[in-house]
Amino acid sequence: MPITPTKKIWMDGEFVDWDDATVHVLSHTLHYGMGAFEGIRAYKTPNGVAIFRLKDHMERLLRSCRILMMDVPYSLKELCETAKELVRVNELHDGCYLRPIVYLGYGEIGVNPIGAPVQTAIAAWPWGAYLGEHAEKGVRMKISSWSRHHPNAMPTASKTIGGYVNASLAKVEAVKAGYDEAIMLGPDGRVSECTGENLFIVKDGVILSPPPSEAGALRGITQASIVKIAADLGYVVSFEAMRRDDLYLADEAFLTGTAAEVVPISSVDDRLVGDGNPGPITTEIKTTYHQAIRGERPQYEEWLARV
Numbered sequence: 001m002p003i004t005p006t007k008k009i010w011m012d013g014e015f016v017d018w019d020d021a022t023v024h025v026l027s028h029t030l031h032y033g034m035g036a037f038e039g040i041r042a043y044k045t046p047n048g049v050a051i052f053r054l055k056d057h058m059e060r061l062l063r064s065c066r067i068l069m070m071d072v073p074y075s076l077k078e079l080c081e082t083a084k085e086l087v088r089v090n091e092l093h094d095g096c097y098l099r100p101i102v103y104l105g106y107g108e109i110g111v112n113p114i115g116a117p118v119q120t121a122i123a124a125w126p127w128g129a130y131l132g133e134h135a136e137k138g139v140r141m142k143i144s145s146w147s148r149h150h151p152n153a154m155p156t157a158s159k160t161i162g163g164y165v166n167a168s169l170a171k172v173e174a175v176k177a178g179y180d181e182a183i184m185l186g187p188d189g190r191v192s193e194c195t196g197e198n199l200f201i202v203k204d205g206v207i208l209s210p211p212p213s214e215a216g217a218l219r220g221i222t223q224a225s226i227v228k229i230a231a232d233l234g235y236v237v238s239f240e241a242m243r244r245d246d247l248y249l250a251d252e253a254f255l256t257g258t259a260a261e262v263v264p265i266s267s268v269d270d271r272l273v274g275d276g277n278p279g280p281i282t283t284e285i286k287t288t289y290h291q292a293i294r295g296e297r298p299q300y301e302e303w304l305a306r307v
């Protein structure tokens with residue numbers, strides 16, 4: 001998706017002009033993929049712009065870096081304050097997407113990353129519907145021929161930069177075959193997640209999602225928000241291992257992610273989910289989530305970091 005430039009990007013402690021936010025071609029991460037990133041959204045609310053679950057995202061960034069043994073030279077508080085300042089500096093009053101990234105810069109080459117400088121940046125820009133405007137009506141999913149990483153091959157609890165080669169291969173395969181998004185199975189054949197979203201199904205009124213750790217899926221912050229919202233709405237929610245058959249037989253299905261938000265699934269491998277239209281439980285959950293992120297549900301106010 002194209003990027004809409006804003007004024008400033010924060011790099012290693014300074015707000016630099018958008019066009020000057022560059023790195024050296026021999027930066028370590030560019031060659032070996034070591035590093036981690038986050039995707040965060042901010043929304044316009046009745047009380048001004050607010051970043052959704054900012055602390056949870058920055059905590060996950062630090063957890064990712066801990067797994068990768070990268071020492072981030074900023075505290076959780078500093079990262080959160082910087083993100084808010086960036087939104088203010090760029091005057092993103094209508095909301096935006098934020099992309100923090102921790103990477104290894106110029107100074108060492110070779111697979112051994114020890115000694116390469118750990119660098120940190122955050123960019124923010126306005127970003128529309130990740131899976132396109134038509135996603136409202138439901139997206140067409142294809143089970144990928146690519147397996148999700150085995151956790152002993154790539155740490156799946158870390159949002160590792162290099163790990164997204166796997167996601168990109170699956171995404172390209174699905175899009176070129178005429179689908180919107182891919183569903184990835186783990187090496188054991190169980191359903192894991194999508195290329196940038198977690199997955200839920202509804203069966204006989206119960207809401208199910210693959211257990212993140214067991215399924216080798218990222219522990220989604222939207223997924224956690226949906227679990228809370230669904231429980232508050234009175235639904236039974238359970239993390240359960242599932243196979244592709246469970247997807248084909250689901251009454252409803254939807255995916256969740258910061259960029260995508262909550263998106264109904266209309267079909268999986270050309271088999272309609274329900275009648276192919278967004279189901280009632282999906283719609284109720286999606287509506288509540290959209291109200292929560294925009295500050296229209298006081299009970300979820302603690303998720304909003306006012307800028």
Ligand code: PMP
Nearest residue numbers: 196197198218220221222257258
């Ligand atoms: N899985 C993967 C592989 C992702 O990249 C993302 C996006 N961060 C998600 C799931 C959803 O996570 P979240 O809801 O925290 O954005």
